[in-house]
Amino acid sequence: MTFIEELKLRGLLQDMIPGTEEFIENNEVKGYIGYDPTAPSLTIGNLVTIMMLVHLQRHGKTPVVLFGGATGRVGDPSGKDAERKLLPEDVIEANLANQVGQFKRLLNFEDGHNKAITVNNYDWFKNIGFIEFLRDAGKHLTINYMMSKESVKRRIETGLSFTEFSYQLLQGYDFYHLYENHGVNLQLGGSDQWGNITTGTELVRRKSGGEVYAAVCPLLTKADGSKFGKSEGGNVWLDPKMTSPYKFYQFFMNAADADVEKMLKIFSLRPIEEILEIIEQHNADPGRRYGQKILAEDATILVHGEEELQKAQDATSLLFGKGTAETLMKLDEETLLSIFDGVPTFHISKTELSAGINIIELLATNTSILSSKGEARREIKGNAISINKTKVTKEDHQVTNADLLNNKYMLVQKGKKNYNLLIAE
RNA sequence: GGGGAGAUUCCAGAGUGGCCAAAUGGGGCAGACUGUAAAUCUGUUGGUUGAUACCUUCGAAGGUUCGAAUCCUUCUCUCCCCA
Structure with missing residues (x-):
């Protein structure tokens, strides 16, 4: 050829x-x-x-x-x-x-x-x-x-x-x-x-x-006409400090069915015949996201290497798999940290936390997970906030040391896909 | 150089003295549904606030007024037409 x-x-x-x-x-x-x-x-x-x-x-x-x-x-x-x-x-x-x-x-x-x-x-x-x-x-x-x-x-x-x-x-x-x-x-x-x-x-x-x-x-375009290469709120960068390997992996996992073939052909180095076979399998049951998985794997290895891919996949299976509050509790510190490597982190003081911090304060003041208290309130009302995979429904919810995983970490989630790791020291 | 039009919240674009934190659409964010999808539907989209309310915002600076995005003055910038 x-x-x-x-x-x-x-x-x-x-x-x-x-x-x-x-x-x-x-x-x-x-x-x-x-x-x-x-x-x-x-x-x-x-x-x-x-x-x-x-x-x-x-x-x-x-x-x-x-x-x-x-x-x-x-x-x-x-x-x-x-x-x-x-x-x-x-x-x-x-x-x-x-x-x-x-x-x-x-x-x-x-x-x-x-x-x-x-x-x-x-x-x-x-x-x-x-x-x-x-x-x-x-x-x-x-x-x-x-x-x-x-x-x-x-x-x-x-x-x-x-x-x-x-x-x-x-x-x-x-x-x-x-x-x-x-x-x-x-x-x-x-x-x-x-x-x-x-x-x-x-x-x-x-x-x-x-x-x-x-x-x-040709300039790469997406099937729905939107601009290629942007994800939630910005560009997808190759620099792991600007777009973590986890986010990078997720970007490809979220590719629309209609774009998978095009993107595989470009970002995967597999021979073209193999790619066509993958697409065939993918189309047989798009719900399995087979095409997206291969795509995300190949692209992540190409840019970040095997090791980072492994971490991104571990995080993915925990966050999107059957990951519940219980499995989260069971993780040891090392696993926890490696999985959330690249997830935005915030530090809070343990002493302050032991007294209990209001959830809204925590989101908007102690950290910048949300930009204002008003927004924090709206998101809680909208059922969008979870701590350690458990939804927070009340605005006056207090967060304490009891919420810490391994007595040190807390997973704060906005919506389905936005994770933040709090480190209490 | 002369004449005209305009600058509004992320974008487009209404609003021409109080009912305007400002219509509508797009985009963003979230929720439902689902396949971590698409489509659809719903909510939300300046800040503080339990709510009333208050604060900052309609190119910039001044002014008129009880009250201005809206009126006046000056300035800056953009576009159009003529030379």
């Missing part, structure tokens, strides 16, 4: 430059994707395009990760309705350092003829002066060409700064630089990058007369 065939079967191919498939099969290929370090961590949205690099490497080609140390300072108008805020430079540097570590888990940077490499476009842009850039890059492309890009057209009515307008030229120059200096001849990415990518291939063609190719994957 060719690389492009693999992408197609996995729903990771939206568009490519004619001839890309033949070229990849018959040449030494180095393919790159650019990531702008505008957040401290990569997200599962980024993971989609990273999977393209993973497959590229598995097909014996060299993946190149380009960090937009320079372009991230400018802001990409693609897919954005409004001008972006510029980030302070030290924030960009910190983000970049963190993201480098995340890639190390996903691609092989260590050995083989096709080990992955990273580059940072700040390294070449920092030495190029504005005049030089205008003569060297700007001269080769017309305004008419740049204006015809969808990302620019969409913003022409509402406004677009010269800075963001120039973004495609910077990104295009990346490709040219990588082609000239690193022999990079393929660019991958999300379909929102198609305009920027073709600017790059155009620039290489005009400046170097070189032969370069590109392919993009």
Whole structure:
């Protein structure tokens, strides 16, 4: 199976430059994707395009990760309705350092003829002066060409700064630089990058007369039309400190039936035939959530590893299985802590607790599980609060040392899926 | 440079002196149902409060008034038309 065939079967191919498939099969290929370090961590949205690099490497080609140390300072108008805020430079540097570590888990940077490499476009842009850039890059492309890009057209009515307008030229120059200096001849990415990518291939063609190719994957959407990659109240990050492995696992467990196939093809490295078989089994009895389980397993191993998966599964089986107040009571401290690793924790004083704390105070004042007393009251009225898996129904409920598990911990739950661990000391 | 329209609670968008913490829709959160689903239904969605009530909020700052999101003044920003 060719690389492009693999992408197609996995729903990771939206568009490519004619001839890309033949070229990849018959040449030494180095393919790159650019990531702008505008957040401290990569997200599962980024993971989609990273999977393209993973497959590229598995097909014996060299993946190149380009960090937009320079372009991230400018802001990409693609897919954005409004001008972006510029980030302070030290924030960009910190983000970049963190993201480098995340890639190390996903691609092989260590050995083989096709080990992955990273580059940072700040390294070449920092030495190029504005005049030089205008003569060297700007001269080769017309305004008419740049204006015809969808990302620019969409913003022409509402406004677009010269800075963001120039973004495609910077990104295009990346490709040219990588082609000239690193022999990079393929660019991958999300379909929102198609305009920027073709600017790059155009620039290489005009400046170097070189032969370069590109392919993009579709933007991942959910069956119900909502945005992919967000869960309760935010992004799903790859950084375990920002999205715990447990939450990460749960995100995939909660995938809609209609999305399971699509997501398995993207986030699982199992052969495509096996995935189709899994889907068949899943569809026979969707209520078992077989597809979601495999999906969550594979994705969690990929990003966080076996050990974290095990913990996430332990927590899941306790919290969503037949987990009752009694089983919770029976857990020893070590098991308890490992299961709730990654669940938000709060500390309270044992002396204070021994006197008894009103449940509303506890939720809104002693901890920030809920943001106000009014909200705490509403949630209790709405039957949403549980302590140690037992519903709290009265607003004047007092919590005491007697509620502690192992004389130290308390499990406070809002709704079905939001857990908090209180530690009394 | 000239003329016009506008800025409302997370978003969209009503409200043009007291009945406005502010309609309605979306989104969020929760409950029921269920498969930790989808769809549906219900509740809730500024803060303190048992409730009355009070406090902060309708671009910013002043002012008029017993009383202002609503009227006046100045300022900031956005959009549209003409040059």
